[in-house]
Amino acid sequence: MIFSRGGFRQTLFAATALFGVAWWPAIAAGPTSVEPIEISARPISEFQIGRAEKQFGPLEFVGGLEMTSSSRDFGALSAFRFLKPGGEFIGVADTGFWFFGTLVHDADKRPSGIQNFRMQQMVDRSGQPIVKKWEVDAEGLAVKDGIATVGFERNQRVAQFKIDPDEMKAPFRQLDFLVPAWEIRQNRGFETVTHANPYGQHEGGLVVVSEKSLDKAGNIYAAIIEGPHKGVFTVKRNGEFDITDGAFLPDGDLLLLERSFSMAGGVKMRLRRIYGESVEKGAVADGPVLMEADMAYQIDNMEGLDVWVRDDGALMVSLVSDDNHSILQRNLYLEFILHQD
Template sequence: MIFSAARLRRFACAATAAFALSAMLSASSRAEQPAIERMEISARPISQFQIGLDQKMFGPLEFVGGLELTSSSRNFGALSAFRFLEPGSDFVGVADTGFWFFGRIARDPALRPTGVENFRMVQMVDASGIAFEKKWLADAEGLAVKDGIATVGFERMHRVAQYQIDPDNMKPPLCELDFLVPRNELRQNRGFETVAYSAGKGGLVVVSEKSLDVAGNIFAAIIEGPQKGVFTVKRDGEFDITDGAFLPDGDLLLLERSFSMASGVKMRLRRIASDSIARGKVADGPVLLEANMGYQIDNMEGLDVWQRSDGALMVSLISDDNHSILQRNLYLEFILHDD
């Protein structure tokens, strides 16, 4: 009997899930399910993207608005990646401290973001259903969502794992996926920060932050479907890749970041041509936006692309404050114009 790759992956997930359930039951006497922490989030509106200027257009991107987010909870922050479950509204995300987070973006009548509602966080658990004790075991950095399944990319202990999404009862991973890139090529803290679904490529695509091949390009892979295989993304300047999402036309929008003591933090959005994303190729594309400390940015780590109710193609970004008093948790929103 011949099985498709998708069916084999489902079998592998089912076997892993059965093992996880057995391990969780055996560990039930040792640990309780981590408690969900509900948090009040304060949101200060950001009306200018470039500080001191009312300019709205930045190349093909139109700034809609943003929020600076704070909370009294010591667990709030370190937000690494997020995806909307409902366009522009309910979302799920991962923090690199080993937490899931959930919430909803509130909006005014003009559809600008005004706050975050119903926000909660809960610790990730291992195959035994026990919360990770060490951060390096749960350094969640990338996230994709499809059909109720969250696919998470982890650094340090490199892996790509899948979970059933249930905000009230997040369980152990269903399975881990083969990410194709040789493990020895992945740098310890430069793993898969981009995990994204591509209908055109037949499934999941992963891109590392800064794991470089001998030519200095960034390792990536299509890990599902008939086109699966390893490719690289051309590294341009001092920027590393922190997230990405596919656009409706099949291009990949990448969020990039750089930092130096001399110039501080920078962010960039780059559009990678769909036809350059293929096994053995070096993917590349133009820069759409670059911003420095003269703009309302921070350590920008998360990105999602979605369609607003009026048809506008939206790009949303979040930052990771690393639980530092010198950094901020930001939410920024743009319209991407194609004309």
């Protein structure tokens, strides 16, 4: 049973997040293959439950989807990026799967469904599926020039793959993430992997931000791992929120998705705009909160974010949730316009 809000669902959600998932997806015994999956998508027209308001700070809610499927593999969606703005996408699940699909919009530009969705297990160099979760706990994703860069937790690494929706192979390269390995907590690694603004000081280089690997001052480890100004920096930790994803905005600022949960308050999500000039080697990056939402809103365990420009010029922010393969949680897609006034 799914509860839209209330103390009972909050307690169950927090217990699930703390003590583990309800079940694991099926593991293939032989060579992996692409699995077509049918997605049922229920439209979400209100972000705040029971209220028709659309504006939340500088963010305007466009619409959303609650996604379900009969496939045991579907879920645990931890990061995604659009290959075509607002349309075709690629993503990673923290159970060691790639996923691909196409987001569909209606005549009013609201998200209306998911088409051509398919999943494929991550494989080793012999093409065999990797069955140990600690080896394929994929959390962060960046895409550029046909290359997918993935951040993994537990077995901490940042690896690159050639994008082939019909047959994703093993990584062809592993990158130095610069932060000392002993500073990265086992389950608090690089959930943000993103390319900087191509015209900014980092010239499109990769930037990684950990979920909750803290330095002695309590700030969150991050690094610029490509470009002319490579180096380690930190992000100011603001309250009890951890970082689950991020993407650079066209003006060079970094938009971060953050999450918190507690047994008493349930889950919360937040969007924070980090000033681009503070993303520098040795600096403590910081910036204002744009929006915060709790379980009185249509949220869940929000883990994935992408930024894109709509055909009419609107700056869009898209979010997805990770249901942890639990019947107590939901797979959500949410879409907003970010107004720059």
